[in-house]
Amino acid sequence: MNTVALLIGGNQGDRRALLRQATELIRQGIGPVAAASGVYETLPWGPFGDERPQNFLNQALLVETPLAAHEVLEEALLVEAILGRLRPASPDTALHGIADLPGRLYHSRPMDVDLIFFNDEVVDLPDLQIPHPRAHLRRFVLEPLAEIMPDYRHPVLGRTVRQLLDDLG
Numbered sequence: 001m002n003t004v005a006l007l008i009g010g011n012q013g014d015r016r017a018l019l020r021q022a023t024e025l026i027r028q029g030i031g032p033v034a035a036a037s038g039v040y041e042t043l044p045w046g047p048f049g050d051e052r053p054q055n056f057l058n059q060a061l062l063v064e065t066p067l068a069a070h071e072v073l074e075e076a077l078l079v080e081a082i083l084g085r086l087r088p089a090s091p092d093t094a095l096h097g098i099a100d101l102p103g104r105l106y107h108s109r110p111m112d113v114d115l116i117f118f119n120d121e122v123v124d125l126p127d128l129q130i131p132h133p134r135a136h137l138r139r140f141v142l143e144p145l146a147e148i149m150p151d152y153r154h155p156v157l158g159r160t161v162r163q164l165l166d167d168l169g
Helices: 015-029 069-082 139-148 163-168
Strands: 001-012 033-036 041-042 054-064 112-118 123-125 129-132
Touching: 001 015, 001 069, 001 139, 015 033, 015 054, 015 069, 041 139, 054 139, 054 163, 069 112, 112 129, 112 139, 139 163
Parallel strands: none
Antiparallel strands: 001 054, 001 112, 033 054, 041 054, 123 129
């Protein structure tokens, strides 16, 4: 059995209802939710262009799964699609977990499901990077994760989730 840390969130529609629906779809498609953080409301992160987005609601989930990392990614993308996420057609903006691209704009969405950690594995593929390459830079990721797995050690940086959160000041 594998353990995956997910961050779910969105800023469109009935945000709380969408979090509940995403959690249920994750339970059905990926596996049982072993732990769930509280719900955090955060300002949008990154450049949104001319759009003035609503705040995001985010929640961290710790899920037990028999699936491999790529299978979890496929299920995560399916959850996003079922809940109304439209991804741009451009292949460079459709990738999940890739490094920020120059000039890339972020968009509002009803649901985003990000793979943050998968066991203690390091995956560096064109379509999937685990640990999430920017998790350690984002308070909206680290705060909910610190609630459910504060002592988990980042497999690349060697620091716990709590330490990474403290590093942000």
